[in-house]
Amino acid sequence: MGLFSQAAFYTTVNHLRDLPQHGGREVAFVGRSNAGKSSAINTLANHVRLAYTSKTPGRTQHLNYFALGDNNFLVDLPGYGYAKVPPDVQRHWEQLLSQYLQTREELAGLVVIMDARHPLTELDETMLDWFAPTGKPVHILLTKSDKLSRQQATLTLNRVKSHLAEHFSQCTVQLFSSLKKIGTEEAERVIAGWLKD
Ligand SMILES: Nc1nc2c(ncn2[C@@H]2O[C@H](COP(=O)(O)OP(=O)(O)O)[C@@H](O)[C@H]2O)c(=O)[nH]1
């Protein structure tokens, strides 16, 4: 059975002061809105609607916690990069995300979801910049890779790898597809290595 197969909703948090004191470890998923984060979480968890998948992105500004068992947790972070967010909402989001990424001790590693057709956007890099000082590991899923030819996918993977080697050496990256179930074992292996068993 997979690492995420027992995942169950745990709690929703909108302020840092409300972060759960579970005493275990957590792994957070973040990504540009519509990149395919909810689909990736659902694919890994093998649940159809564990994390809500939507075509109208950008509604939630919350941190959603899922219990994985053994006091390990998955945290679904709010998406970023959608147009027309009111400035106060944007500020709240920036505060919450940057503070969470920089200070959360229980956070063992960060999974960043990127659309394989548009990897490493400015906001993706902002996320990596916020997290880099912690020295904790980051794993990037280049999802929707089913939309690329094999050659395009390999090219993209290599391009992202060389960028990371230069700028974010604690990052690893792989191809992923929720639609075709590509890359789930590799992702699970990396994430399981961050958590307690
Ligand atoms: N072809 C393809 N489409 C995907 C994949 N993952 C997500 N999508 C689609 O991309 C859109 C956004 O996905 P969603 O998971 O809601 O993105 P989120 O906003 O990052 O949570 C939806 O229409 C999904 O069906 C994938 O691996 N392949």
Ligand SMILES: [Mg+2]
């Ligand atoms: Mg989503």
